[in-house]
Amino acid sequence: MSEVLLQNRRIVVDGRPRLLLAGEVHYFRLARADWADRLDRLRECGADTVATYVPWLWHELPDGTVDLTGRTHEQRDLAGFLDLAHERGLHAVVRPGPFIMAEVKNEGIPYRVYDEHPHLLPSTWDGAPIATRTVDYLAPEFLAAADGWYAEVMPVIAERLAGRGGPVIAVQLDNEIGMLSWVTNSPDLTDLLCEDLRRWAVDRYGKDAAAERIGADPGDPAAWAAALRTPAEARSLSVHDDLGRYMRDRYRRYVAELRASAERHGVRGVPFLINVHGTGGGRGQSFPIGISQLFESYRGLPQVTSGSDYYLGDLTVTNVADLYVGNAFLAAVHDADQPLTSLEFEAGNGDYGEDLSTLYPPEAVELKTRLCVAQGNRLLNLYLFAGGHNPPLAEPVGDGNDRIAFTGERHGFAAPVGPEGRLNPTFDAAKRALHAVRGVADLLADSDEEDDGLALGFVPDHYLTEYHHPASSSRAEQVADLERFRGMGPRDVLARALLLAGYSFPAVDLQSAGPTSGVIALASATTLGRDVQQRLVDHLHGGGGLLLHGVLPERDHDGTPCTLLADALGLSVTGRVEGGPHYFPSVIGHGWAAGRPEVRVGYAQHLAGTNARPILTEIGSNEPCAVEVTCGAGRAVVVAADVPCDLAFWRGALDRLGVRPRLDPRADGPGLVLTSTVDRTGQRLLHLVNVAPSAVTVTLSWHGTPVLDGRAIRVPARTGLILPYGIRVGDATLVETTCEVAWTDGDSIGVRPTQGDDVVVLATERPVTTSRGTVTTADGRVTVRLPAGPADDPVRITLG
Structure with missing residues (x-):
């Protein structure tokens, strides 16, 4: 019997930190006769853990009963699959939804849930019906249905927990919470939700302030809902700000309901996992939106941690910083016990549509594996490790194929092990990667990444951009500004330059209370919360360093003017030039940056300050756009132009702040x-x-x-x-x-x-x-x- 704990950012099994290398195998897409082969392939690849979804849609039968032991179909035998994994010496991570996505129809929710409760399909902006089959997570009818599903599936899992001598060492709660409404820009705005948001806003701000922020009397439910669904332009920024903050709290309460249900039905003594969505198109620039949505659902909660969904394709100089920063931002909102994990770690060749429109080089999985374990990931789940076949629904629905998924009969074309068991080149690449890691797994399991006294600033509120009313020009402008500057910096240069110049660094959540030290590198937009600005001022006054890249912040997230940071730095904005088809702003260096050829930039913000020492000036105006400033006992380097990824320039900026790479390549x-x-x-x-x-x-x-x-x-x-x-x-x-x-x-x-x-x-x-x-x-x-x-x-x- 094994005790599994999250402790000191490690996964501790029977008192020993463990690095878990997993692969996703869907028993419900494979004939029972193939289960052993796929599990043996997983062991051959170097893994010690199998992960699988459990689709509610597949296991619930038309008569309302649930089959989890294969009495009606061998591919419903979850119990048998977990027992076989245990016999093969594998741990298991089980992912029972309610939502599972995985290309399953309704994301895994049975049709009857929608048929019995059609009002669970939310309305959204302007009262329009939502575009996807999601639900109002906290609707009592949905919570009751989800609890009924957990009442069936959790006892089967509970019997096989590691603490009872079984293989199950972790259970995921739901899947990609909030993702569907984000990617369709369709926030849930049911009457129930609008009323709940009214209570939340009044509790948070008081009745009068809530009315001012939303533009409606909280005592008038109809007017309040209308103001949320169709924000007035004058209130648009504060409405969007409150909607995003409220949704975080709503997801937190939803996860708490699921955890309570799982524990009520016997699952205790193993960690619970929350997976975070957000990568797409081979990039991770939007991944922190998922962190922003969900971090309140797990941060500070005992025996719960997050896991990334990484779909980055190949790993090159283009997106290597995306992966590094994604891990750093995830860790920044974890508590002292919560480790990094990756619950969907892309492992195949990218041919998801089986149309040969995309093929990733096999070595991509090795590069991503090596970087993630170096940053302290304690669990990597190769997704999808083995393909299979989508069985027919128990009851036809007349949707063209009547199978459980919309991908057709075959599924997982890109996986290292294909639907029929054939290996593609990514299998050997994954095997090399996992075996390379396995040789030092005990060390990696109990080690932490070191850094150079430098941290990348993370502002979760910079990523409250999942929703924007289509008619709001002020919101569109704010989102565009945030997307241009936040996170990794204009043109992603800040994070890429730091990483490729030889530095390694964590991230720091600038919205959390507590002292800061060393040097903070922050990609700043025009919008930056008052609390964060004040924290940066305190950091500088206390002797810390600041590398600011982007533009000087001018307002809070709700549109309220705020120049605390600029004022403390003694800087003001005197203008800004933007590049265009026939105008090419260029900058030239001064002081330690002198001697470099002038370079073209996409924009340059002109800065003025009596104590500012110019680093770069914009040639057309001869105005400074990058300066050094002393602030209290600290020092700041402000680069308000999208300088290219000139590694020598960025090393020079950090050298001025006293940061030098310990490995000095x-x-x-x-x-x-x-x-x-x-x-x-x-x-x-x-x-x-x-x-x-x-x-x-x-x-x-x-x-x-x-x-x-x-x-x-x-x-x-x-x-x-x-x-x-x-x-x-x-x-x-x-x-x-x-x-x-x-x-x-x-x-x-x-x-x-x-x-x-x-x-x-x-x-x-x-x-x-x-x-x-x-x-x-x-x-x-x-x-x-x-x-x-x-x-x-x-x-x-x-x-x-």
Whole structure:
């Protein structure tokens, strides 16, 4: 029997931190005879956990009964599938909805729920019907129906919890909560919801202030609902602001209802998971919208954590910062116990429509895996690992195919294991990735990413943009401004430059109370909340540093003017130029930025301040658009122009703020992401991930001390390395090496050469032997040199 806890941002199983490598296999899309093969493939790939949705729509029969043991169809035997996974030595993560998406019709909700309660389909802007089959989550009829489903499925899961000797180590509550209404810009605005929002607003602001913000008397339900559904232009920003904040609270209450139901029906003693949606089109720029919607649903709650849905396609210089920042922003709103997980970690070749319009290179899954484990992800679920076939609905509905899903008979065309069990090239890539990680899994499970005293500022309210009334020009302008500047900076340059320049950094939630330290890098829009502006002012006055990229903030989220930060910096905006078809604003450097050629920018905001030292001036006006400012005991660098991703410029800006990369790379080209992880005893791993289309050669130093005596390390195109830097092997220390660890076994270690001419340096007094290569000893250091040998053939090094 196993106890599973979320503790110190780790997943702890029986007192030991674990790194869980999973794959999604849908038993309901596979014949029972194929289950064992797919689970064995999962083990072969290097995974130790299987994850699966449980579709309510499939298990509930027309007579209202529920089959979870296969009495009516073998592909309804959830119990049998979980038992088989346990027999195969796999843990399980179960995802029973109520909503599951997964291309299942109605997102997994039975048709009868809508037939019996047609009013559950919400109305939205202007009272129009909603475009998708979602529901009002807190409608009593839906909560009762969901509780009825949980009453059936949760006892089956509960019997198989790890604490009872079974495989289940985590349960996901619902799926992608709030996503459907966001992507269709159709907020739920039923009478029930409008009334609930009225109570929420009066409790939050008082009756008079609520009336002022919404533009209607809270005592008049009809007028109040009309003002929410069709906001007056004069109240549009405050209505949208309150709608987004209220929805966060509504989702929080919905998750609390689901958790209470799950526990009432026996599921206790394992973590609950909330997955966060938001990536799309190969990018993660909108992913923080999902965090903004859902973080109040899990932050600070015991034994609950979030999991990402990452659909980024390939990983290149274009989107590598999206993945890194997505992890950092997720972690920023976690409490001290909540670890990072990824519940849908894209693993296939991208041919989702089986039309060959898209094919991802196989190495994409390896690059993403390496980066995510370096940032402290404790669970990765390869989604979708194995395809299958959509069975017919128990009762035809006459929709053209009468199957459970809208993808046709076959499903999961892009998965590493196809519907018929055929492997595509991503299988071997996933296998390489998981086995590379498996060699140091125990270290990764109990390590944390290190940083350079720099944090990226995260403002969840910058992402309250999931809704905008189609007729509101002020809201459209606000959303466009936020989308242009927030998060990763104009043109995504801020985060990309920091990452590719060799820095690693967490994010800090600037809306949370508490002290800040070091340097904060913030991509700022015109809109920035008063509380955040004040926190930044306090940070500077306390001696902190600030790298601000974007524009100076001028108003709060509800449109109220607010220039607290600009005033503290002693800066004012005197103008702004925008590029166009026939105008090309350009800037030139001064002081430490002097000597660079002038560069074109898309915009430049003119800044004035008596104590401001110009860094960049806009050529057409000769006005500063980037300045250094002293503020209290702190210092700020404000870059109010979309300067290109000139790594030397951004290194210079951080150097002025006292930030220097601890690994200090000297590389012959861009595209290399560097970071390190360390456990509580000081064992360290260096992570090098090359997302460039060509090899990068780099020399590293650790806080000024050369790594491997300054030896150049070659990282081939589109791959990565995890290099030990001071880990224990028995009573010896593996000081440094160019090899990856394949396994450890008491007084021996298996290493996988990476350079063709590799070196392993150990600190030990014991004799050392190697299955290949030469051994030399001097001054308590043993050096093993490994000439080129068979590819992927680990070398055994043994302490005598």
